[in-house]
Amino acid sequence: MAPDAPASTLAPGVQTVVSFLLFVHLFALAVGITSNESPSELETALRNRTGVRAYLEPTMMDLSYAFTFTYGPTTGPGGDTQAWVEVELNLPDGTKRTEIIPGTFPYLRQRARRYESLARRAVTMIGNPTFESMIPAAIVNRLVAETGATGGTVRCGWRQLPVVPFQPTGEQEHTTYQARILVSDGAVELFKIESASESAPTAEKKADQKIEGATP
Amino acid sequence: MIRSYLGTLVDRFGRGWNQFWFSPSDPLTVSLLRLLTGLLATWTLVTYTWDLDRLLGAQGFIPLADLKTLVDQRDLQSGLSGAYRFSYFDYLTTPGQLRAAHAVSIAVVAAYTLGLFSRVTSVAAWFIMLSYFHRTAIVTSQFEAVLVFLMLYLCLGPSGAYLSIDRWLKRRRSPAAATLAPLSSAATISLRLIQVHTCAMIVMMVLAKMYGDVWWNGTAMWWMMLNSPERIVDLRSWGSHFLGKYVLNAWTHAQVLLELLFPVLVWQRWARPLMIVWAQTMWSLLPLVSGLVSFSLAMQIAMIAFVRPDELRMLWAGFTARHPDAEPAAS
Numbered sequence: 001m002a003p004d005a006p007a008s009t010l011a012p013g014v015q016t017v018v019s020f021l022l023f024v025h026l027f028a029l030a031v032g033i034t035s036n037e038s039p040s041e042l043e044t045a046l047r048n049r050t051g052v053r054a055y056l057e058p059t060m061m062d063l064s065y066a067f068t069f070t071y072g073p074t075t076g077p078g079g080d081t082q083a084w085v086e087v088e089l090n091l092p093d094g095t096k097r098t099e100i101i102p103g104t105f106p107y108l109r110q111r112a113r114r115y116e117s118l119a120r121r122a123v124t125m126i127g128n129p130t131f132e133s134m135i136p137a138a139i140v141n142r143l144v145a146e147t148g149a150t151g152g153t154v155r156c157g158w159r160q161l162p163v164v165p166f167q168p169t170g171e172q173e174h175t176t177y178q179a180r181i182l183v184s185d186g187a188v189e190l191f192k193i194e195s196a197s198e199s200a201p202t203a204e205k206k207a208d209q210k211i212e213g214a215t216p
Numbered sequence: 217m218i219r220s221y222l223g224t225l226v227d228r229f230g231r232g233w234n235q236f237w238f239s240p241s242d243p244l245t246v247s248l249l250r251l252l253t254g255l256l257a258t259w260t261l262v263t264y265t266w267d268l269d270r271l272l273g274a275q276g277f278i279p280l281a282d283l284k285t286l287v288d289q290r291d292l293q294s295g296l297s298g299a300y301r302f303s304y305f306d307y308l309t310t311p312g313q314l315r316a317a318h319a320v321s322i323a324v325v326a327a328y329t330l331g332l333f334s335r336v337t338s339v340a341a342w343f344i345m346l347s348y349f350h351r352t353a354i355v356t357s358q359f360e361a362v363l364v365f366l367m368l369y370l371c372l373g374p375s376g377a378y379l380s381i382d383r384w385l386k387r388r389r390s391p392a393a394a395t396l397a398p399l400s401s402a403a404t405i406s407l408r409l410i411q412v413h414t415c416a417m418i419v420m421m422v423l424a425k426m427y428g429d430v431w432w433n434g435t436a437m438w439w440m441m442l443n444s445p446e447r448i449v450d451l452r453s454w455g456s457h458f459l460g461k462y463v464l465n466a467w468t469h470a471q472v473l474l475e476l477l478f479p480v481l482v483w484q485r486w487a488r489p490l491m492i493v494w495a496q497t498m499w500s501l502l503p504l505v506s507g508l509v510s511f512s513l514a515m516q517i518a519m520i521a522f523v524r525p526d527e528l529r530m531l532w533a534g535f536t537a538r539h540p541d542a543e544p545a546a547s
Contacts, residue, residue: 008238009401015238018405022237029413033420057300060346060364065417066424067358068431069506070440082445102445109446109509110263110359116445117355118277121286131289139277142270161442165435166455 032056036064072165083116083123083158087140089149089181096152099143123158126177133179133190140181141188152181154190237408240399242525243377246406247331250338250375252517253366254329256510257345260363261322264348268314271352272305278354280306286354305351321348331380338375342367362514365413373406410521415479422475431472434465437505446507467501474498482522495519 008015031052035043047053047062056062085101102115122135136154143149156177179190270276287301308314321344327333328341345367349360376382377397425431430439441452454460474494481487499515502508 007240008234009240009399010238015234015401019233019237022405022409025409026412029416033416037424054300058302058346059368060301060349060361061368063361064424065361065420067421067511068424068428069502069508070430070436070443071428072430072435072439081443108263108266109507110260111267112446113357113359113507113510114267114271114352114355117357121354131286134282134285135277138279138282142273142276145275161439165430165433165438166461 028052028055029061032062033064036062037066081158081161083119084156085119085122085136085139086155086157087143087152087181088154089143089147089152092148092150097147097149101139119156122156123176126156132177133192136177136179137188137190140190144181144183144188149181150183154179154181237405238401239404240401241404241407242529243374243397243400243403244525244528245521245523246370246373246375246403247378247380248528249366249410249517249520250331250334250370251329251379252520253363253370253514254325254341256363256513256517257341257367258322258325258329260345260360260510261318261325261348265318268318269311271355272308272314272318272348273311274309278352283351283354301350301353303347303350305347331376331382334374334376334380334382338367338371342371357511358508359511359514362417362511362518366410366514366518369406369409369413371406372409373403374400375406377403407521410518411482414518414521415482418475419479422472425472425475431468434468436468436471437464441505444505444507448504448507448509451505471498471502488522492519492522 010018028050031043031046031050035047039047053062087099087101089097089099091097101119102112105112105115118135118139122139125131125134136156140152140154154177155175157173157175160172160174178193180193182189182191264271271278274280304317305314308317324337324344325341328337342364345360345364349356349364374397377400383397425436428436430436438452438455441447441450451460451464454464474491478491478495482491496516496519499512499519503512
């Protein structure tokens, strides 16, 4: 690194091989980074057909690194606004228990961030009939297994943030998904509530009998 | 003339390439990076302890089938097909297996942090972190992406040469061993890859910011406070004072300017110290309004890769002059 640094400690042959590997790595990295956000056909082809994905995906370097941290005012759940999943459970003893994701985790921000991401992922999929109940159903299934709940309600929503900078007023909460939880014979079903009416089951997940503590 | 130009170009490029990647360097910096990334990785694993069943369990909040469906869906939207993400948690089905694997994982990453069998534990620790992050791919964020590439590149260099149990054991076995570890090309390769990757990441970060109005009009820091329930300080009220607005504007502009200048100027000898201090300051301040503590720590660790080992030794010498009881880094 210094101008008067001694010669490489690697043998010339090894150095040649390492140079080749560095070229390959940097090429793959460049393709991986640039092929995430609005990729050209060339970038997509390079990523798919040159083994780049088989190299970058296992190493978790197939990312765009386009970290903006904030998009500012958001008018929908797809931005960086706060999202939540609320599960209200009817416990066997007749009481109710409410679990909200993300919860609060003082001093453990990494935990909080994971649950924030989970809630955001759940909310951003709402409106897609194939996927919208996937995460709520998984969350409910787990919580029913943990608590032995006999029913309840699950809601997903997001907070509409102010649209005028420097004026922190006008926050609104929107519930964008709501479903009734039905537990019978070891199976957990979600019945999506649309306005005042109920639709057919949107998700059905068989509770695994092997789960410790699971109560049919 | 063209042949002469091309010959000179190839010759200069080759010499520059070799000097950049292969000039041997003191492994002190990679050793310090191993210690710091290890601490961060160990803490990350510890934070999973409360959520093993919920986040990593086969019947948790992210069932394996759902995870694969969601990841495949994301890939298909990007015109990609198939996935190559391995995690040993995919094969653990009972809570007991999860707990055992988690305990072993923490032990291995702790050994890496302490520099025990560094050559082996560095690779194992990287693989372990990947397994956690792949299994929870839909709840990971910026931080995990940075930690993983730091750990990968630290596998390549002699990161246990200093500040490690390996070194302590070596000196115990052979008290006459040299005080300084030998210079190493592998240490240079490791550092250079971290530097290049970090700069590429910062370029992408600033390009993404250029799409957003809030990074142009100076309100991004305020929005970040508003959007981040995990913020450490709440300075939103500053937005109602003109001076506060100016401070938030300046903070936003300083972040963008840093990300614009850093990848270019950090390679300049005269500008590098300024860039490093500026970057460390900005990454220290960011979690105050965003709550991105782990990400900011990872970025601060990445910035250390730009500090030359002799500069680290000078800093350490200054520290030991003030604290005579402290152990010197090189011994």
